[in-house]
Amino acid sequence: MDAEFDPRMAPPDADAPVYVISVAAQLSGLHAQTLRSYDRLGLVSPGRSSGGGRRYSVRDIALLREVQRLSQEQGVNLAGIKRIIELENQVDALRAKITELTEELAATQAAASQAAAAIHRSYRNEIVPVREQNTSLVVWNPRRRPPRR
Template identity: 40%
Template structure:
């Protein structure tokens, strides 16, 4: 498979790559044997996965779980499509994602927590937290939620730019001018629509096919999601999974464990609201 240049990009071993994508090392090795993946190798022969590889793994997962394709069919599908959909957004995010990692490190240090203590409290590997703090990349939404909650704050607060003094009683965000939040995982773009409000998060999410929360998470508050385009799968408390399409909405108590994924072969666009600001 094609591997683009990976200079100045974070790199992960096979165990980390499996953790970040919800797979396991043996599955990644199997896919490599069948020619679906071709990670780089270190001088000692260890596999090295970059962001492109993580996006490709997510695509393969979608083809397996959502489309129900076997390995031969997946190989044909990958050969007939463009590279992983996350690549076009990658160049815009490096500075912001590094800042996000630094913000999480500062939050941990303010709580006087060591990396090991944060790992024990969240169940995340020390190496994973350390890599994320250094690069700002590789963390899925569920992992970010767990870290932010551990530090007594929210993902929104940690990803917000420096506060600006308000110069009017209302804040307008023009079409195409919303601030994009730092990367929250492969194929996920989040645009802030109401940053001056203190009691709710209002965001526009753009999810590439196969993008997912990578696990269930919960937080304080209430939640509302409206699908503007595409197909969206969401499970609440593990009791039922809904498939929502354009025009559909869902609302629920955010304290219930929830997980989600983008379905279909087109980007999914959502209006996502949390109150209070708890994302």
């Protein structure tokens, strides 16, 4: 029996390891032995209960379905699927780092603007505009005298 996965019935935390292997197998449409095999290969690494039993999260089940899709529909072998998953994880980590650095940069720019504004507010009109004056530059170049004999 292939149970249809209803995300509305999922726990609020997509990473919460809540589903035992039999339920995860039903939700993903795979055999429990296939899930064990994927765990051994490192394709999907479920959490563990205190007794050592596998516990799958909503994210794990989505990943199991993606592994099945890549294997059956796209014809990708398991080694290729593992590499795809690794690369997707790297991309996700890089996106998170970009977001973090972008937020840090924005905060730094805001702090610099506030510091500059504070400095400008501290001026007591000590800096006054000066009338523009003629600022011609004259270069003096004395004639060289011929050496004395």
